Amino acid sequence: MLEVKNLSFTVPGTDTGIINDVSFTLQDGKFLVLTGPNGGGKSTLARLIMGIERPTAGSIVFNGEDITDLSLTERAKKGIGYAFQQPPRFKGLTVRRLLSLASGRDLPENECCAYLTKVGLCSKDYLNRAVDASLSGGEVKRIEIATIMARQLQLAIYDEPEAGIDLWSFSMLVQSFRSIASQKNESVIIISHQERIMKLADEIIVIADGKIRTQGPRDRILPALGREFDVACDMRGK
Amino acid sequence: MLNITDKTLLDTISGFSLKPENAAFNVRKNGQGLDRRSTEHVQIVSKTDKPGIDINVLPGTKKETVFIPVIITETGVADTVYNDFYIGEDADVTVIAGCGIHNSGCEEARHDGVHRFFIGKNARVKYIEKHYGEGDGTGGRVMNPVTEVFLGENAVCEMETAQIGGIDSTLRETNAFLEAGAKFNVTERLMTHGDQTAKSNMRVELNGKNASSQIVSRSVAKDRSEQVFNPVAVGNAAGRAHVQCDSIIMDKAKIRSIPEIAANDADAEIIHEAAIGRINNDQLLKLMTFGMSEEEAEAVIIEGFLK
Numbered sequence: 001m002l003e004v005k006n007l008s009f010t011v012p013g014t015d016t017g018i019i020n021d022v023s024f025t026l027q028d029g030k031f032l033v034l035t036g037p038n039g040g041g042k043s044t045l046a047r048l049i050m051g052i053e054r055p056t057a058g059s060i061v062f063n064g065e066d067i068t069d070l071s072l073t074e075r076a077k078k079g080i081g082y083a084f085q086q087p088p089r090f091k092g093l094t095v096r097r098l099l100s101l102a103s104g105r106d107l108p109e110n111e112c113c114a115y116l117t118k119v120g121l122c123s124k125d126y127l128n129r130a131v132d133a134s135l136s137g138g139e140v141k142r143i144e145i146a147t148i149m150a151r152q153l154q155l156a157i158y159d160e161p162e163a164g165i166d167l168w169s170f171s172m173l174v175q176s177f178r179s180i181a182s183q184k185n186e187s188v189i190i191i192s193h194q195e196r197i198m199k200l201a202d203e204i205i206v207i208a209d210g211k212i213r214t215q216g217p218r219d220r221i222l223p224a225l226g227r228e229f230d231v232a233c234d235m236r237g238k
Numbered sequence: 239m240l241n242i243t244d245k246t247l248l249d250t251i252s253g254f255s256l257k258p259e260n261a262a263f264n265v266r267k268n269g270q271g272l273d274r275r276s277t278e279h280v281q282i283v284s285k286t287d288k289p290g291i292d293i294n295v296l297p298g299t300k301k302e303t304v305f306i307p308v309i310i311t312e313t314g315v316a317d318t319v320y321n322d323f324y325i326g327e328d329a330d331v332t333v334i335a336g337c338g339i340h341n342s343g344c345e346e347a348r349h350d351g352v353h354r355f356f357i358g359k360n361a362r363v364k365y366i367e368k369h370y371g372e373g374d375g376t377g378g379r380v381m382n383p384v385t386e387v388f389l390g391e392n393a394v395c396e397m398e399t400a401q402i403g404g405i406d407s408t409l410r411e412t413n414a415f416l417e418a419g420a421k422f423n424v425t426e427r428l429m430t431h432g433d434q435t436a437k438s439n440m441r442v443e444l445n446g447k448n449a450s451s452q453i454v455s456r457s458v459a460k461d462r463s464e465q466v467f468n469p470v471a472v473g474n475a476a477g478r479a480h481v482q483c484d485s486i487i488m489d490k491a492k493i494r495s496i497p498e499i500a501a502n503d504a505d506a507e508i509i510h511e512a513a514i515g516r517i518n519n520d521q522l523l524k525l526m527t528f529g530m531s532e533e534e535a536e537a538v539i540i541e542g543f544l545k
């Protein structure tokens with residue numbers, strides 16, 4: 001279980017508040033979608049949970065243990081993983097090596113291929129390619145998602161997995177997330193704007209201006225979100 | 239003749255123990271020829287006027303490998319050797335060179351290898367060279383390799399050099415002269431640490447029509463070490479040359495790159511790219527989200543970068 005309690009984050013050295021007093025709980029095996037306007041603070045919240053950023057106030061409790069002061073590495077070892085919104089590239093590291101590093105052991109070819117297939121990459125062609133500038137943004141993004149799927153996690157966080165991905169691969173991805181959701185082995189947080197992903201959610205949280213605007217079960221939030229988008233578009237139209 | 243240190247050194251620099259049954263080879267230790275074998279197509283003969291050997295590869299030789307490792311295990315040895323490779327037309331060979339220094343004394347141990355390749359028409363050479371130093375002595379380990387490559391029409395030379403630590407001072411000179419349709423590709427890998435210094439001068443001349451060259455340099459400088467690169471690519475005829483230097487700088491190290499590109503023909507396309515920078519922070523963070531410590535992540539990034 002993940003408990004985020006009164007979490008706040010201010011940019012170090014300034015008083016710019018990015019996350020303000022955010023609290024929520026995620027039960028084991030649940031699927032949570034974080035959504036909301038760009039710049040609302042979704043990625044920052046994810047990075048705070050992973051331990052890439054440090055909160056200015058509040059705490060994070062994971063499986064009953066306060067992990068607020070644990071390092072990124074320690075949290076990773078406790079089974080938390082994060083697929084970056086903008087994953088880095090690595091000169092000389094092959095796709096296969098990266099997947100192996102993620103999983104913590106030397107992955108045989110067929111297992112690597114299985115993970116790549118889940119993100120819609122035709123696997124054999126990619127295994128020995130370096131994750132460098134020769135790959136497109138969408139390819140790097142999908143490899144990033146595959147590395148998180150290759151880990152044995154208790155909490156997996158995906159940051160806008162749909163970005164830069166073609167429709168066909170997106171369908172593969174939605175299917176993979178659906179099967180992860182139905183297995184209920186790990187808790188999942190997906191930051192997304194896609195209705196097809198939101199439809200998989202048990203819970204949805206809308207974040208804007210560093211605060212939770214609404215949260216609740218999908219059946220209650222999703223219809224309301226639709227109306228909110230309509231209103232927002234309408235207002236922009238004027 | 240070969241003790242355990244010798245064998246380990248030889249293996250590190252050239253995988254010598256894995257050499258094919260009938261490969262030609264010449265092993266040099268502490269300034270002396272130690273062991274040699276010629277084959278039907280690859281003849282190795284001593285030079286008469288200076289230390290070194292001539293390696294004659296007959297025209298049409300296919301898929302042979304030649305090993306010419308050098309080891310220095312005594313302190314105070316300064317060894318200069320001249321090796322000339324005459325590669326016949328249409329031949330296709332792999333040459334595995336390499337120098338290992340084990341210096342546990344207090345004097346300098348030094349090897350200056352001067353290699354010249356005369357590559358005939360349509361011949362292909364793959365040249366692999368690894369430099370390595372070890373030993374706990376205070377004496378310096380020094381290597382100053384000079385490599386000159388003359389490529390005939392449509393000849394191809396792929397060169398891979400690596401110096402991954404252990405050499406205190408190195409000055410590397412590499413020059414290549416390409417005739418029409420020839421191709422010269424080099425990948426240079428270098429890591430320095432402690433107070434080591436390394437300088438690499440490279441000059442590639444495209445002298446015939448449609449020659450091409452790709453020079454890739456990857457380096458990592460740690461601690462207080464210093465590296466200087468001076469790649470020069472000259473297009474004297476229609477053709478392409480691409481120079482790409484990429485360095486990771488750490489600690490208190492210093493890296494300088496002074497490239498020169500020149501075109502003396504309107505159809506010569508000469509490109510240079512260079513970057514020096516720290517390890518990217520997002521790369522470290524990404525690997526740490528796999529459960530690695532910062533140091534482990536750093537090691538993985540460097541290993542991949544130099545691979």
Ligand SMILES: Nc1ncnc2c1ncn2[C@@H]1O[C@H](COP(=O)(O)OP(=O)(O)O)[C@@H](O)[C@H]1O
Binds near residue numbers: 037039040041044045
């Ligand atoms: N380290 C930082 N320094 C300055 N501004 C930051 C920093 N991190 C995030 N921000 C700002 O915080 C806001 C929220 O960013 P982010 O969490 O990436 O939003 P989202 O993922 O919802 O689009 C943005 O305005 C962003 O520019």
Ligand SMILES: [Mg+2]
Binds near residue numbers: 042043044085
């Ligand atoms: Mg974001």
